[in-house]
Amino acid sequence: MITVPKLMNDQEIQITPNRPEPIELIQEPDKVIKKSDHVIAAKSLLKGTNLLVADRYSTGMAILAELKKQVFRGKKKSDFTAYRDSRSRFYRASNHLLVPIKGNKISLKKAPEPGWLEKLYPDKDDFHLTFPQFQGLNSSWQWYLNxxxxxxxxxxxxxxxxxxxxxxxxxxxxxxxxxxxxxxxxxxxxxxxxxxxxxxxxxxxxxxxxxxxxxxxxxxxxxxxxxxxxxxxxxxxxxxxxxxxxxxxxxxxxxxxxxxxxxxxxxxxxxxxxxxxxxxxxxxxxxxxxxxxxxxxxxxxxxxxxxxxxxxxxxxxxxxxxxxxxxxxxxxxxxxxxxxxxxxxxxxxxxxxxxxxxxxxxxxx
Ligand SMILES: C[S@@+](CC[C@H](N)C(=O)[O-])C[C@H]1O[C@@H](n2cnc3c(N)ncnc32)[C@H](O)[C@@H]1O
The missing domain is CATH 3.40.50.150 (Vaccinia Virus protein VP39)
Structure with missing residues (x-):
């Protein structure tokens, strides 16, 4: 909940901002690191298996790059329907790649530090977001800063x-x-x-x-x-x-x-x-x-x-x-x-x- 003044008449209003919702995990996901086989990791994401990036941010980026390769291989942008289906497939699979958030920071090495984690999750300390959710927070933070x-x-x-x-x-x-x-x-x-x-x-x-x-x-x-x-x-x-x-x-x-x-x-x-x-x-x-x-x-x-x-x-x-x-x-x-x-x-x-x-x-x- 965030309190903003209703401006003009100076009353306050309580607003709960929309934020990427933390992922509810039923079971502990398998971990992936730099040395994991990224081809197998991408295939698992496509099957709907959750994977948790466990060492550095670049591991997540590399796995998503591999996933993109597998999903878009041979697809032409000019084939509108096939391309749109591939995009949805990529979107669904990439959201099975998770990142750990602790103390308002992503706990991965060499990762960006979007200030939204502190502003939007004052009530949460230890949770998971999907990799794309985190990327969205980071890109929004850059627009906000600049x-x-x-x-x-x-x-x-x-x-x-x-x-x-x-x-x-x-x-x-x-x-x-x-x-x-x-x-x-x-x-x-x-x-x-x-x-x-x-x-x-x-x-x-x-x-x-x-x-x-x-x-x-x-x-x-x-x-x-x-x-x-x-x-x-x-x-x-x-x-x-x-x-x-x-x-x-x-x-x-x-x-x-x-x-x-x-x-x-x-x-x-x-x-x-x-x-x-x-x-x-x-x-x-x-x-x-x-x-x-x-x-x-x-x-x-x-x-x-x-x-x-x-x-x-x-x-x-x-x-x-x-x-x-x-x-x-x-x-x-x-x-x-x-x-x-x-x-x-x-x-x-x-x-x-x-x-x-x-x-x-x-x-x-
Ligand atoms: C195209 S954006 C325009 C935003 C801004 N006025 C501008 O020109 O950049 C449309 C805005 O309308 C809001 N919106 C959509 N449906 C609405 C509704 N039923 N009532 C009030 N706002 C709505 C959206 O949340 C969004 O902020």
């Missing part, structure tokens, strides 16, 4: 573990440009699905007095609270744990939502909620949003044609709302072509024609 510089923000954001943060900036640039021209009331705004808070901080930067931020993910609230406190913004940010508008009570001049952009193909949980949307999310959003807008208020949605151009969906949720319902009217639609990454990264074809979109809507009374 921070990320976003368009329109002077200060870097240091995203808390398990919080969504954008690594591509086209939609943020679009929003920042839109904010530069926005000349309507700026008393308050609502940021639904705030993630690391980047849109909220952009709005504060452009003169909004107060932002009501919320997310369904508790880690996002800790992330936003930390940034607000570090940069003396706590009197202008209000935090809420909320499924869409569930715990919102006030109307605002502007409601902003950068939703997940891809339709979910299966049940989702955790950080997947930032990328994939479940059926009904947009219906619920549009049904509620009007109740939280001032009479002259505006609604801004950031979206992308990624799902359409990848052939995952021909149903654009904003277009669907505007054609099927009489709740909102389009004021403007801004588009920005997504910058191609360098040739080295070989972006897949469907990303060639990707646009990010900013939909500005008004409520129909």
């Amino acid at each position: 921070g990320i510089k976003y368009p329109g923000l002077k200060e870097k954001i240091h995203p808390y573990y398990g919080t969504y943060f954008p690594t591509r900036f086209d939609h943020l640039q679009l929003f920042d440009n839109w904010l530069k021209k926005y000349s309507r009331p700026k008393t308050s705004a609502i940021d639904i699905g705030t993630g690391c808070g980047v849109l909220a901080f952009q709005m504060l930067n452009h003169g909004f007095e107060t932002i009501y931020t919320s997310d369904i993910n508790p880690n996002a609230l800790i992330s936003v609270a930390e940034h607000a406190r570090t940069h003396d913004l706590e009197n202008r940010i209000h935090l809420m744990l909320s499924d869409l508008f569930e715990t919102h009570t006030q109307k605002s001049d502007l409601v902003v939502f950068n939703p997940p952009w891809l339709p979910a193909e299966k049940d989702i949980e955790g950080l997947d909620n930032a990328i994939y949307y479940e059926p009904g999310l947009f219906d619920r959003f549009f049904e509620q949003a009007g109740d939280y807008m001032n009479e002259m208020g505006r609604l801004v949605l950031l979206f992308s044609n990624l799902a359409e151009s990848a052939g995952l969906s021909d149903l654009h949720p904003v277009k669907k709302e505007l054609t099927e319902q009489q709740r909102f009217k389009k004021i403007r639609l801004l588009k920005r072509k997504v910058k191609q990454s360098s040739k080295k990264t070989k972006r897949r074809d469907h990303r060639k024609n990707e646009f990010v979109e900013l939909w500005e809507l008004e409520k129909i009374f």
Whole structure:
């Protein structure tokens, strides 16, 4: 449990952050070390046998490299289904490789030391995580330490573990440009699905007095609270744990939502909620949003044609709302072509024609 001030009105809220759950072991797993046969070890992982890395971090890395070789041998990326199946196989098998955690450190030689172990497991001293869970903690710790510089923000954001943060900036640039021209009331705004808070901080930067931020993910609230406190913004940010508008009570001049952009193909949980949307999310959003807008208020949605151009969906949720319902009217639609990454990264074809979109809507009374 972590206590974060509810900012603005200085009350505190108790938040239990999401964290990789320690592995419950029914029996002591076999140990693997540098000298073990890595080919046999990888085969055991594929059969679903738990193995515990027992000497150094590099042993775990070497076994995963061998596992990758065995799973992906002969598989071509162009065969989408076969490649996706191999990825799931690799994912399942790699999670049988375990690491020991003692005294908030991984007890292996020459291993990284992500500070998340101390922050997220104050109640646990001796437990096991999977090797990929540990790698995830370590990579998140590097982002947290280094921070990320976003368009329109002077200060870097240091995203808390398990919080969504954008690594591509086209939609943020679009929003920042839109904010530069926005000349309507700026008393308050609502940021639904705030993630690391980047849109909220952009709005504060452009003169909004107060932002009501919320997310369904508790880690996002800790992330936003930390940034607000570090940069003396706590009197202008209000935090809420909320499924869409569930715990919102006030109307605002502007409601902003950068939703997940891809339709979910299966049940989702955790950080997947930032990328994939479940059926009904947009219906619920549009049904509620009007109740939280001032009479002259505006609604801004950031979206992308990624799902359409990848052939995952021909149903654009904003277009669907505007054609099927009489709740909102389009004021403007801004588009920005997504910058191609360098040739080295070989972006897949469907990303060639990707646009990010900013939909500005008004409520129909
Ligand atoms: C694409 S991310 C955007 C994050 C941030 N606003 C940004 O622009 O970088 C979507 C965010 O919406 C949140 N989210 C997803 N479903 C939600 C729901 N039903 N209610 C509130 N937040 C939700 C996710 O946890 C995630 O933080």
